[in-house]
Amino acid sequence: MPAISNKGLSMPESPIRKLVPFADNAKQKGINVIHLNIGQPDIKTPQVALDAVKNNDISILSYAKTEGSYNYREKLAHYYLKNNITINADDILVTTGASEALSFVIGSIADQYDEIIIPEPFYANYNSFSTAFGVTVIPIVSKIETGFALPSIIEFEKAITKKTKAILICNPNNPTGYLYSKKEIKQLAHLVKKHDLFLIVDEVYREFIYDGKEHYSVLKESNLEENAIVIDSVSKRYSMCGARIGCVITKNQILRNTILKFMQARLSPPTYALIASEAALDTPQSYFDDVIEEYASRRNILITELNKINEVTVVNPQGAFYCIVSLPIKNSDTFAQWLLENYSLENETIMVAPAGGFYATENLGNNQIRIAYVLEKEILKRAVRILREALNTYILNEHSKEYILKEI
Numbered sequence: 001m002p003a004i005s006n007k008g009l010s011m012p013e014s015p016i017r018k019l020v021p022f023a024d025n026a027k028q029k030g031i032n033v034i035h036l037n038i039g040q041p042d043i044k045t046p047q048v049a050l051d052a053v054k055n056n057d058i059s060i061l062s063y064a065k066t067e068g069s070y071n072y073r074e075k076l077a078h079y080y081l082k083n084n085i086t087i088n089a090d091d092i093l094v095t096t097g098a099s100e101a102l103s104f105v106i107g108s109i110a111d112q113y114d115e116i117i118i119p120e121p122f123y124a125n126y127n128s129f130s131t132a133f134g135v136t137v138i139p140i141v142s143k144i145e146t147g148f149a150l151p152s153i154i155e156f157e158k159a160i161t162k163k164t165k166a167i168l169i170c171n172p173n174n175p176t177g178y179l180y181s182k183k184e185i186k187q188l189a190h191l192v193k194k195h196d197l198f199l200i201v202d203e204v205y206r207e208f209i210y211d212g213k214e215h216y217s218v219l220k221e222s223n224l225e226e227n228a229i230v231i232d233s234v235s236k237r238y239s240m241c242g243a244r245i246g247c248v249i250t251k252n253q254i255l256r257n258t259i260l261k262f263m264q265a266r267l268s269p270p271t272y273a274l275i276a277s278e279a280a281l282d283t284p285q286s287y288f289d290d291v292i293e294e295y296a297s298r299r300n301i302l303i304t305e306l307n308k309i310n311e312v313t314v315v316n317p318q319g320a321f322y323c324i325v326s327l328p329i330k331n332s333d334t335f336a337q338w339l340l341e342n343y344s345l346e347n348e349t350i351m352v353a354p355a356g357g358f359y360a361t362e363n364l365g366n367n368q369i370r371i372a373y374v375l376e377k378e379i380l381k382r383a384v385r386i387l388r389e390a391l392n393t394y395i396l397n398e399h400s401k402e403y404i405l406k407e408i
């Protein structure tokens with residue numbers, strides 16, 4: 001057989017993919033599986049976006065403009081202006097999801113063996129996109145004990161080498177739910193300026209901020225025009241994950257011209273999805289107010305219930321819709337598999353994302369899971385009850401012995 005590339009072989013698998021067959025088996029046995037593992041919101045897509053696709057009279061489904069139409073980018077610029085961020089249509093390049101934006105940015109700023117520093121745990125695909133370009137991720141640990149706050153700037157500075165091209169953060173964070181403060185963003189801005197690096201901020205969860213806190217975008221930093229890159233998407237903001245529309249925002253024109261070459265090679269973002277995304281910009285503020293209120297109350301229930309379980313630690317997330325939960329076990333991979341293979345309570349079990357896959361440092365996060373609270377409150381309550389009972393059984397019961405043995 002012709003050989004597969006080393007790059008291909010070293011591409012990381014999705015941290016939850018290996019659990020999918022176990023979830024399918026459980027479902028085949030008639031067990032209801034509550035999916036706490038994925039960030040697919042159950043919130044309705046704004047009607048204006050759906051109607052725009054239904055009601056248009058396109059007769060030729062042609063290519064769209066490579067970087068997205070000027071109209072769409074101008075309306076997008078206006079959206080940011082409403083959020084006190086001053087950018088122009090020209091600063092925006094429309095991509096096929098934040099995924100493509102991340103991929104093209106990494107391809108445009110880093111060569112093989114170059115390095116990107118990322119606080120861990122991080123969105124696992126940052127590793128995949130970096131690997132695809134032969135780029136090395138240099139992790140810096142953020143700890144549950146400090147609420148997953150930004151690690152000290154000294155640690156970032158120590159990690160910078162001649163190969164470092166960028167620092168990448170996700171604000172608010174997937175998987176921790178941490179909201180970086182203005183002070184932390186300013187510290188990073190100062191550091192990248194000092195070392196002439198890019199600062200990539202993935203802001204796809206920018207709308208999901210709780211407890212009256214405010215999101216501070218890196219785009220508000222003056223003097224950072226050459227360094228700052230924002231990644232954004234309609235996926236979560238409008239619950240339009242299937243549209244596959246995102247964007248890169250940067251005032252660095254040379255970088256934009258480079259990214260544009262990657263974009264030209266893939267021709268255009270999807271036309272129908274652009275129509276939906278442009279219409280989505282007319283979504284009334286009341287939609288977001290309702291959605292944020294819903295997520296905040298889901299979070300409150302989830303965190304309150306989790307805190308009732310012995311030896312379980314969780315940080316109250318200030319943004320996005322995820323949290324990392326530390327459990328009194330040694331290996332969350334085997335625990336997650338056991339939940340699907342061997343456990344059910346009243347014919348239901350839960351699927352969780354083992355957190356090891358969100359860390360680049362080996363053996364970190366092995367006792368942690370990530371939970372996405374994109375389910376209704378009653379389901380979340382049932383899910384935490386299942387987790388509590390399952391932990392009791394797992395720790396005490398004979399049934400789980402073989403799994404516990406695997407952990408040692």
Ligand SMILES: Cc1ncc(COP(=O)(O)O)c(C=O)c1O
Nearest residue numbers: 097098099123170174233235246
């Ligand atoms: C932090 C983060 N960035 C990027 C993405 C990808 O977004 P998109 O659907 O726009 O490709 C996700 C998706 O879950 C995400 O969580």
